[in-house]
Amino acid sequence: MLYKRSSELFQEAKKYIPGGVNSPVRAFKAVGGDPIFVKEAKGAYLFDEDGNRLIDFIASWGPLILGHAYDPVINAVIDKAKKGTSFGMPTEIETELAKLAISMVPNIDKIRFVNSGTEACMSAIRLARGYTSKDKIIKFAGCYHGHSDSFLIQAGSGAVTFGSPNSPGVTRGTAKDTLLANYNDLAGVQKLVKANKGEIAAIIIEPVAGNMGCIAPTEAFIRGLRDLCTAEGILLLFDEVMTGFRLAKGGAQEALNIKADIVMFGKVIGGGLPVGAFAAKSEIMDSLAPNGPVYQAGTLSGNPLAMSAGLAMLTELNNRPEIFKSLEDKAAYLHNGISKILTKQGVSHQINRFGSMMSVHFTEEPVCDFASAAKGNNDTFKKYFHGMLQKGIYLPPSAFESYFLNDAISYDDLDETIAAVATIF
Numbered sequence: 001m002l003y004k005r006s007s008e009l010f011q012e013a014k015k016y017i018p019g020g021v022n023s024p025v026r027a028f029k030a031v032g033g034d035p036i037f038v039k040e041a042k043g044a045y046l047f048d049e050d051g052n053r054l055i056d057f058i059a060s061w062g063p064l065i066l067g068h069a070y071d072p073v074i075n076a077v078i079d080k081a082k083k084g085t086s087f088g089m090p091t092e093i094e095t096e097l098a099k100l101a102i103s104m105v106p107n108i109d110k111i112r113f114v115n116s117g118t119e120a121c122m123s124a125i126r127l128a129r130g131y132t133s134k135d136k137i138i139k140f141a142g143c144y145h146g147h148s149d150s151f152l153i154q155a156g157s158g159a160v161t162f163g164s165p166n167s168p169g170v171t172r173g174t175a176k177d178t179l180l181a182n183y184n185d186l187a188g189v190q191k192l193v194k195a196n197k198g199e200i201a202a203i204i205i206e207p208v209a210g211n212m213g214c215i216a217p218t219e220a221f222i223r224g225l226r227d228l229c230t231a232e233g234i235l236l237l238f239d240e241v242m243t244g245f246r247l248a249k250g251g252a253q254e255a256l257n258i259k260a261d262i263v264m265f266g267k268v269i270g271g272g273l274p275v276g277a278f279a280a281k282s283e284i285m286d287s288l289a290p291n292g293p294v295y296q297a298g299t300l301s302g303n304p305l306a307m308s309a310g311l312a313m314l315t316e317l318n319n320r321p322e323i324f325k326s327l328e329d330k331a332a333y334l335h336n337g338i339s340k341i342l343t344k345q346g347v348s349h350q351i352n353r354f355g356s357m358m359s360v361h362f363t364e365e366p367v368c369d370f371a372s373a374a375k376g377n378n379d380t381f382k383k384y385f386h387g388m389l390q391k392g393i394y395l396p397p398s399a400f401e402s403y404f405l406n407d408a409i410s411y412d413d414l415d416e417t418i419a420a421v422a423t424i425f
């Protein structure tokens with residue numbers, strides 16, 4: 001397949017937009033080559049500026065769980081747009097979406113809408129700190145919670161307990177309040193909590209990680225975190241920006257049968273428009289302004305366009321819960337199909353999957369945390385990614401990103417995808 005016009009558009013974009021993109025992973029840095037410019041999309045397919053049709057396995061990084069340009073969502077947005085796009089005043093549809101989300105998700109009484117997953121996580125951490133009157137948080141290496149300062153932290157050299165900024169512009173002052181632990185390592189977390197006794201406001205985690213490939217928590221790890229938080233008066237924050245309304249109606253809380261204290265959403269909850277949200281029991285949420293002292297606000301938060309897309313999406317998922325089973329079945333089919341071929345061809349690999357999130361790692365060792373995910377062979381990954389692209393299959397352009405299946409993908413599309421894998425190695 002030719003991607004000539006995309007390359008030309010990329011050259012032009014680079015003159016006016018840093019790196020030619022408005023979010024770094026789009027730039028293909030990890031795999032090389034030029035990104036694909038999309039013209040339009042429908043259902044399972046992207047149509048690019050060169051006229052190619054690609055089967056899409058990222059679904060805008062998760063939101064489009066029912067496929068692109070899904071009619072009920074698009075129609076809801078069009079109808080709303082005609083009536084005005086933002087008022088900076090309350091609207092009934094905010095309550096409708098809040099009510100529906102709360103009815104679908106375990107253990108939450110109230111929800112606040114924002115404009116991105118980043119904003120949701122940033123605000124949730126402020127709420128946790130305000131509510132507990134403590135400053136420190138624990139996050140896990142390889143988990144992504146958006147790009148706010150508190151989360152752009154890496155393991156400090158030498159001392160494992162103190163984070164250091166992993167981006168210029170994040171101050172050491174901020175970094176010292178974020179402690180870093182390893183995913184699936186409960187003993188490490190226990191040690192951190194002990195060394196910082198009474199100082200930790202929150203432990204924030206992707207309950208099923210999707211930003212170092214897909215990594216599921218062990219039962220002992222996630223249950224252990226819950227018990228530790230309860231025992232120590234620490235809030236457990238589930239970043240369900242990826243997993244929310246994807247792994248089940250009630251997200252990872254339901255899929256793992258573990259309750260979190262604050263839950264953050266993004267992606268699916270906006271149906272493809274910019275929406276984030278955070279939610280908890282009333283006692284915690286009532287600490288937020290205007291009820292309480294923890295400040296948080298947004299000019300376009302809860303705007304009718306975004307709310308109408310979210311409402312149409314969640315309504316569909318709520319009314320047709322069989323969608324989750326259908327997605328899981330399709331993902332399992334793809335998982336098995338790819339695994340069989342790579343095994344037959346003697347390509348070392350691990351496929352991690354939880355429901356409709358999955359990732360292919362080119363390594364012999366099980367991938368259970370950031371260190372093991374980082375051992376994947378990136379040359380093999382590049383060959384795989386570009387080989388698939390040549391066959392019209394769009395996979396995440398980084399080994400650290402998860403596939404997100406959408407339900408518009410058919411078994412014929414999956415067979416085409418599996419057949420493409422067979423041509424690469």
Ligand SMILES: *Cc1c(COP(=O)(O)O)cnc(C)c1O
Pocket residue numbers: 115116117118119121144145146147206210211239240241242266267276
């Ligand atoms: C995508 C993502 C975010 C950030 O959401 P944005 O809408 O991109 O700001 C936060 N947490 C997780 C787990 C994500 O996958």
